[in-house]
Amino acid sequence: MLLHNLLLIYRNIKRFKHSFFINLIGLSTGLACTLLIYLWVNDERSVDHFHQNDQRLFQVMGNLENEGKVLTQSGTPKHLAELLSAEMPEVEKAVTVTPPAWFPKFTLNAQHEPLKGVGKFASVDFFQVFSYELLQGSPNQVLADKSAIVISEKLAKSLFKSKENALGKSLEWDLAGLKKQCTVSGVFKNLPANASEQFDFVLPFESFLDIIGRGVNWDNVFNTYLVLKKGVDHERFNAKIADFIQRKNPGAKVELFIKPYADNYLYGKYENGIQAGGRIEYVRLFSLIALFILLIACVNFMNLATAKAANRIKEVGIKKAIGARRSTLIWQHLGESTAMTLLSFLVAALLVVLLLPAFNELTGKQLALNWNANLILGALAIAAATSLVAGSYPAFYLSSFKPVAVLKGKLSTSGGELLARKGLVVFQFGISIVFIVAVLVIYQQIEFVQNKNLGYNKDNLLYFEMEGKATANPEGFLEAVRKIPGVESVSNMPGNIVWGPGGNVPNVDWKGKKIAFQNAGVSYGMIETLGCEMRSGRPFSKDFSADTSKLIFNEEAVAVMGLSEPVAGQVIDFGGRKVEILGVVKNFHLQSLHEPVKPFFFRFDRQYAATVMVRIAAGTEKKTLAALAQFYKDYNPGFVFDYTFLDQTYQAQYVAEKRVAVLSRYFGALAVLISCLGLFGLAAFTAERRGKEIGVRKVLGASVLSVVRLLSMDFVRLVLLAIVLALPIAWYLMREWLASFTYHIELQPWVFVLAGVAALGIAILTVGYQAFKAAIVNPVESLKTE
Incomplete structure (x- = not known):
């Protein structure tokens, strides 16, 4: 039975070459986009989750009332870590670290050509709180001496030729005239690409206190991180430390709370003291884009499969007449969609390999198509979902034909079937129109940001x-x-x-x-x-x-x-x-x-x-x-x-916004392309099915233009309906996106008019080509073949 079904799949591919290639291009393009976005989303969600204490690692934050609103800040007093470690039994370890943006690059000199490096000051337990792997040195000792320095593997090779040679060597750091001799006490492995903070060395916080002084003050300027003991409920801990600073420093208004350290990357935006998004918004956005592009490709498959149903009715009728059950036919057609999906997936994987370097340059990532367990499971899930979505409707539709009617050549087309097919076309082009509007609006906003008078002159x-x-x-x-x-x-x-x-x-x-x-x-x-x-x-x-x-x-x-x-x-x-x-x-x-x-x-x-x-x-x-x-x-x-x-x-x-702008252009163009492929295929099948009608009309004197108009109008109406439905959705989505900017452009009517005209023009060209081909065929040939 399997060999028989494979043979049928092969014969159908040979019989319907045009629809096969349209489906192959559409599905493989959609799957390639989905795979690329899946890799990007996976990488974004993995940032900072590599630490051993990931689930118990938190940053201490503060909420401060300011003019009736709540300002959320990451800064905390320099001695807060010590106080929390000493007075809160729930805290396993806590460290104080200088904020990432505090220092420009240090100059490091080891008695030869100096090097620039990014550094930070951190208290003793830094390498016990964070799981940066030490290749040389002990986590609880490397920052114990205030004359120590812990350097990266890359820096060790640059300064001392190897990580083994670095331990115990002396070097001098220089920052804005501040200089200090120190000794390499440890070497840590180069930081992974999915670490949100990239630095080259760590200095003891004790040495920083020598510079700024050791007196107790409550300035909220340093970063405090802690690891909670196992089993501690962090919400209860939040309630316990809310007024910690107020108890220690009467008159202070800061309310402390902790947030998972790994959330800083994706959930870094706060509004009025409440977490309100961040990079996670772009993760969700591109996940939706991947979903919609894949759905558009699946819609092509469904539409083309049901459109060519008339050419397969006898196959279905004969099978049913000799005893084939409907379930058997359903599985056959699902098998065809699965085979098509797998073939498309292979092409998509090849496309991803070819496009990944360019995609990495666009996104600033170092993504790779490493077929580990997670990627294989994710890919299989995407392929299975695609196969099911693309093949389910055609399978149930084709298997529902009545054998008697089929063998007599009578295939009735129900209103529901036509409505479903037309609805899918409207859905495809509706999504494409939203993409076109988004590309235009995002481009305008980025231009506005780059050219706005900022109140100072940043040029030169x-x-x-x-x-x-x-x-x-x-x-x-x-x-x-x-x-x-x-x-x-x-x-x-x-x-x-x-x-x-x-x-x-x-x-x-x-x-x-x-x-x-x-x-x-x-x-x-x-x-x-x-x-x-x-x-x-x-x-x-x-x-x-x-x-x-x-x-x-x-x-x-x-x-x-x-x-x-x-x-x-x-x-x-x-x-x-x-x-x-x-x-x-x-x-x-x-x-x-x-x-x-x-x-x-x-x-x-x-x-x-x-x-x-x-x-x-x-x-x-x-x-x-x-x-x-x-x-x-x-x-x-x-x-x-x-x-x-x-x-x-x-x-x-505006790096994130620029990347969104560029990626939206590419993904928007692909969405339009896949939609046009589907429309192209449907127009071709419509012209083929109505060949005899076209021949009769031409014999009776119909012009080429009237035939083209006849074949095109049904599709043009669908695209017009898609425009009417999609533009309000696009307006709402773009208004919400622009609201994230305090200063932004105003949505202009011409943007929506241009998007609608562009979509209509593309659809007319796509359908018009097939209609024109059908209209210029000799009517004698049309009547002979029918």
Whole structure:
């Protein structure tokens, strides 16, 4: 029986070559898209789940009431880990770690060419809380000595040729003029690609305390991670620690809670103290895209199988007449769909292998088609679901024919059957139209983000960290940079110029209410170098020594504080001290446009101002950069000139959106292509089935144009219906997506008109081609073959 069914499958492929290839292309394309998205989704969901204590590993977070809303922040006091370990029996281990964005790259020197590396400070139990594999050293000892350093395998090979040679060797780290000799106490295995934080070395937190001081303070600026003991309910633990800081520090308003560490990557967005999504939204989005593309391909299979049913009625009739049961026929047709799916799956796997390098470049991943147990099970599940969805309706439909009617050549087409087939076509093109609208809207929003006036000039503006001799004489260094041809302006400031959303910001008690102010310490000329525009007052100036104690607020801060004009020159009680307002700067965006402009102030700070900002004259970028690099090499022998353009840092905030835009274009085009393939096949079968009718009409004088119109109108009506149904859905979905941006475009009617016209035009071309082919056939030939 199996051989017989395989023979029938082979004969049907030979008999219906066109539908076979249409199904093969459609299903294999749909399966390839699904496989690629499955690999991407799997990788996204695996991020940070490799730690041995994954289910018990948490980060301590804080909720803080701010102007009637709740601000969620990751920052905690530096000694919180010690207090929780000592006073909470539920805590197995806890560590304090400096936040990932705190430091630029360190310079590491081991008596040869220096290297740049990303590092962090962490307390003693770091390698016991996190499961980063140590190749050299013991987890409970590598950070015990404050002169230690634990480096990655890659860094060990770069500095000491091998991981074995690294242990016990000395090296020096340098960060903005801070230098320290340390000894390699351990080497950890290179971090896996699915680790959300990538770093090259870890330094003891004790050595950081030597720099910042060991006094107890309650500034919420560090990250605290902990491992709960087995069996501890983390919700009950949350209730227990909610007021922990308030008990220790009366007057504090922070409510603590813990969240699974691995959730930081996918569930990093909070609104008013409640988890409100994050990257998980894109995981869900692309999972839906994969589902819909696969459904479109399955719809093609179903439609083409039922459309060519007239050509298989005798086969069904004869089998039923000689005693075949309906269940036997159902299994036969399901077997055909399974064979088609498996063949398509093989083609899809080949396509994935070919497309994976390009897909990795688009997504910034390192995905590979490794046929492990999870991937095999996932692939089998996708293939089985596809086979069942694609083959079930044709199987039940074809097996339902009455043998007497079939053998007499009478095949009645029910209204329900036609409605189902037409409904599937409407579904296909409806999804395609939603894709077209999404591509247009996402493209517009990304263009808007890139071109919006941000309140400062990010073009031709680069920044880098002072090192070596530069830190000993910052003013002399800046003056020398200022003299380089092509340099328009230069200044310096401490820390990173761009803050992430929900960052740790000071809360100032202002007239009975807490206001979260973002702020930046700057030196002379920084506001001018950034290109920020003053609304009133002036920037910091060397000509006025008293400026160093004054503040410059943005417009949003002035509005929130309810200050009356003129603002410049006012003396206010700010944060427990009298402060004069030097000026007001117009609102500007350093965060992404997902975030509203926050209350902000500039303060004067030259003590740790190691970040240098340089504006280059337009048109001289290449020449000026070469001169800067040569100057830095001569001024700081042995140090690498490692710079970043500010517009790159700004654009990096929209990496996810840009990838969505690009992937949506590709997947949208594929959805339209697969839909057109189905329409192409249906149009071909319709033209074939109505061949005699076309011949008679032409004999009676019908023109080619009238025949084309006759054959096309049924499909055009379906596409028009799809447009009417899909556009409101597309409008709703795009409105919700745009709502995630505080600043966004307005949805324009022309976008929806263009999407509808594009879908209609594509459908007319697809159907029109087949209709024209049928219309130009000699009517004599049509009448002979019928």
